[in-house]
Amino acid sequence: MPAPLAAIPTLPRDEAFAITADFLADTHPRKVSLGAGVYRDENLKPWVLPSVQAAKRVLNDLPSLDHEYLPIQGSEPFLSAARQLILGEYDASQSHVVSVQTISGTGANHLGAAFLAEQLKPRHVFISDPTWSNHHLVWEVAAPRVIRRTYPYYASSTRSLDFEGMATTLERDAEEGDVVLLHACAHNPTGVDPTREQWKSLAQVFKRKKLFAFFDSAYQGFATGDVDADAWAIRYFQKELFDRGGVSSRRPQEGPQEGPQGMCVAQSFAKNFGLYGERVGALHLVLPARTQTAGPQSQLLRLVRAEMSNAPLFGCRIVHTILSDPDLRAMWERDLRTMSGRIKRMRSRLRQELESHPRAGDWSHLEFQVGMFSFTGLTREQVVRLRDVHHVYLMLNGRASMSGINDENVKYIANAILDTL
Ligand SMILES: Cc1ncc(COP(=O)(O)O)c(C=O)c1O
Structure with a gap:
């Protein structure tokens, strides 16, 4: 019936x-x-943004600009610039990164949730309380079998981060392989981020308990005006969780360490390029060097193919034009400030x-x-x-x-x- x-x-x-x-x-x-x-x-x-206006003029003047389909994973030059912007320089012998273009940050959150639900099969996803109004909905729709739980984030009595509550909850309640959603910077809605020392001790919890960090980066450049400072937590986690020995106790002679199976980053270009309606984004899946990327990548491509075949072209061309030209990039960083x-x-x-x-x-x-x-x-x-x-x-x-x-x-x-x- x-x-x-x-x-x-x-x-x-x-x-x-x-x-x-x-x-x-x-x-x-x-x-x-x-x-x-x-x-x-x-x-x-x-x-x-003036940098966006300038990039559009550059693109308009290109005689060979066509409107063909992108590959399923998206534009490679864009993805490589996006990866560099968020992850900076990392040691490619220590961790591999699979990047896929998405429909802005929401699409990256959605794709990441759907992929992890199918492949990692976590029992829980831990979401900050409070959080961006769409996080729960994305996980409810894209990963209905993953149980959504919250971790305390904000102490209204002190109007500051409830770090104690956050760390204790993850330490006590999260199980190996659980996903923990983290706001990379400029937490929405509280505007309160962990300090670097707090990020460091969180990374130890993730490492010890083998938790899967899911960074949502929608405001890179908005917290401090400096894109590198705003990506610090993500870069620290990548080094600490996947480089042999990590940042804090590097022991290069030792073999690969057991730790989390990976982490991912949902990257939005809506706010920091003012490209809200163009829907430019990327999902980066960081895997330890011991993991072959071909399988995870093929599964991500399967999801993208079913969802949209391939991402839109115009916005990612603007972002790539800006990030790959030193003058435009400097102009964009001024726009951010x-x-x-x-x-x-x-x-x-x-x-x-x-x-x-x-x-x-x-x-x-x-x-x-x-x-x-x-x-x-x-x-x-x-x-x-x-x-x-x-x-x-x-x-x-x-x-x-x-x-x-x-x-x-x-x-x-x-x-x-x-x-x-
Ligand atoms: C925390 C957070 N993540 C992701 C997004 C996704 O935005 P978009 O899909 O426009 O990139 C937003 C937008 O408000 C946000 O605040």
Whole structure:
């Protein structure tokens, strides 16, 4: 008996996209959007990065530019530049990397989840609490048999990382081969990342317990303005988990160490190139040198072939053009600093505005959080009042995108927040 389509229940709207739709439909002249995770310039307009504009001119002038299919794995020159950007220089005799082009970061998360569910067959995937609103959905849809669990991440009492809770939970509850989703930098939604020392001790837990690290990198360059600094945790894990002896105790004479079976990185180019709609991404699967790559690669290609045959071409050409030309790359790094710098400035402007009112209390967390978002600490009721009374839109969990602020609206936003306190 076929299932009755007429009985399909209607799901609630996706919160992140619903906020944008509600904001666009609002006709109030002072409305403010702090909902969407997209960069806006000082006039609150979408910003096409000058480096991207320049790359498009270069591409336009190429007489031989065609529109053929890419191979199933995607564009090799793009993948090699993407790999270099996130993994830097690594010792290819110690670990192998299989890279596949994806539909932006979401596609990389999805492909990684589907591949691991089929091949690694972990019992659990551990996801930070809180996390990007799509992580649970991706794993629910792409890997329904993997049990989703959470690890504590944020202590709202101190507005800082609950490192103790995170490490203890992984140490106590994770089993060999479990997947642990980690935000490479600029954690969404909290804006709080582990310190380097904390990353180092996490790597020891992964090594000892043979856990599979799944790094989600959607904000490289947004946490510090420096792409290498923002990739530090990923590069450290690769060396520590897969180089014989690791970073901390290199013993090159010893044979290959038993450790995790691999790790992977979902890489998005949406935010750091402002290429949201072009859907440029990659999944990198890092395997110890003892593992042959042909099998895993063929399985990834099978999934890509079934899903989309091959990834889109235009956006990856832009990224590759920029990353392979020293002048364009320098220009892009300046663009990144422009974006991260403006966001930082808006963090301190909003804090100043709020704290200039004696009853506002301490808003220092706005400044020490990093990346695009601030986890404001506002409750659901306060967020609803901000929306309904003041036309200021943010996520119900209190996450606010700092790029929706400019010098012109910061006072209005601060006063609106004060009204909810
Ligand atoms: C943590 C995180 N991962 C992945 C993504 C994926 O974004 P996209 O699919 O646009 O690359 C986002 C976007 O908001 C994100 O915040």
